[in-house]
Amino acid sequence: MAEDILILDRLRKAYGGLVVTEDVSLAIRRDELHAVIGPNGAGKTTLIHQISGLTPSDSGRVLLDGADITALSLAARTRRGLARSFQITSILPGFPVLENVALAVQARAGSSFRFLGTAADEPALNAEARAMLDIVGLGARADLPAGLLSHGEKRQLELAISLATRPRILLLDEPLAGMGHEEGQAIVALLRRLRGRYTILLVEHDMDAVFSLADRISVLVSGRVIATGAPAEIRANPAVRAAYLGEEEAA
């Protein structure tokens, strides 16, 4: 159990009569890249929202390193080490790239109830932010307004922001969504670099990326986890083929 960093215990969410996630239980191991796949409407994004605290769960628990964080807000969970990205890129477009990341450093580096001193000039915040930008390959873009970045670069920035929170686990909601092939390859390469250094829960539609990156894969269908296992096991699982991969081929 000690190596399970994130445990989902029978998470459930329904909107009226529509059950989106139903008794989802998962255990994410430390330093693994765990992908969650599933057909459209399987409840993947809702599940990420429930884990991150953006959407409250109807029932069930979320445990981070053994501590029950189910009642905590999105911000409190982030401070506990649970960082997330969004399906629709979420950055501060009016801020310089560097400050987007520096703010995430600021959030955990001392009080933000400081009314004097220019935050944008704080060397410690900026140095760490630059290091994060270098990791994702945006070092040369640091001073650009974030809104001017390309779609792919914004994704990279969002990853740098997440890394700057010093996460114990990264929740990535379709980081490849809406991306061209080359941009996508850059993100896949980046995820490959992060893999093993961070625990990553990845929700993704791109099957090539998922099967090449993931240590383990869980398959979500109609709000339920129907299988969890290594990529080869998932590929060979008849239930998965029937419910998911078959549909993909037919489409």
Add this chain to the structure above:
Amino acid sequence: MSGAHPTAGPLRDRRPRLAGLILAGLATLPLLGALGADSYVLLLVTRVMIFAVAAISLDLILGYGAMVSFGHAAFMGIGAYAVGILATHGIEDLLAQAGVAILVSAGFAALTGAVSLRTKGVHFIMITLAFGQMAFFLAVSLAAYGGDDGLTIARRSTVLGAEWLGNATIFYYLVLAVLAATLLACRALVAARFGRVLRGTRENPVRMQAIGFEPFRYQLTAYVISGAICGLSGVLIANQTNFISPAYMAWQRSGELIVMVVLGGMGTLIGPLIGALAYLLIEEWLAGITEHWKMIFGPLLILVVLHARGGLVGAITRITGGRHG
């Protein structure tokens, strides 16, 4: 990338120079002997500066925090009533009055802000309007302090027992000092860590939560600071007019403050000062021409909002910036 490279951003443009120029101009105005020490111009500009303090305080939450308060005049009214009520009971010391005004304004802001900030967008506008009207009707009900008719204050506040503020020039410089201090303090605040969180929340509150900030705390703090500053402007207006009345808290007054901020350029701090100047001067000028001045003023306002994005300060920086290419 060199670490010394300055960050391009909204805070590092020519606006500090513009603010310095305007403040220097205001400081020299009484020295122009031709105007006469207690001239009409001095009075008008004093009034402009008082409203500028209120408008800058509103800009702090409206421009930097995207909190459109439609009840901000309540704070000005609270400040004014602090002066009037205390003076009625023999407490005429400016510092005591200002202290009470700031404390009560901050308290009112903390209470109403804690409720208002549970809502967003139009609901926030409506609920702040409702709280503003509550304050208005409370003032109307204060029969002991003039009720509907308001209350005349016998004389201006005293400083250490001295009646210096009765001198129009001294009062002018006091108001200018408060204005300059407000500008400097707000400028420091928005550039500091606190202000950066506030500005970030304006752009994307969910992202701010997803890096670990609880926006509510920062927004409420900004709301309280804004209310306190606006309360201080009320102390000044009561002193200038030697009169308080519920009209200070009317929703029309709150609307005027919003217009000053938007007209001048929100999220700039210097903009609301220019907005207050333009608003009150145009009002004065047009009112001298026709009593239906609002029929001219309204369309004029619409033109500025439509054509000068970023308000008057945006237009000024565009024109002066053009020379530098």
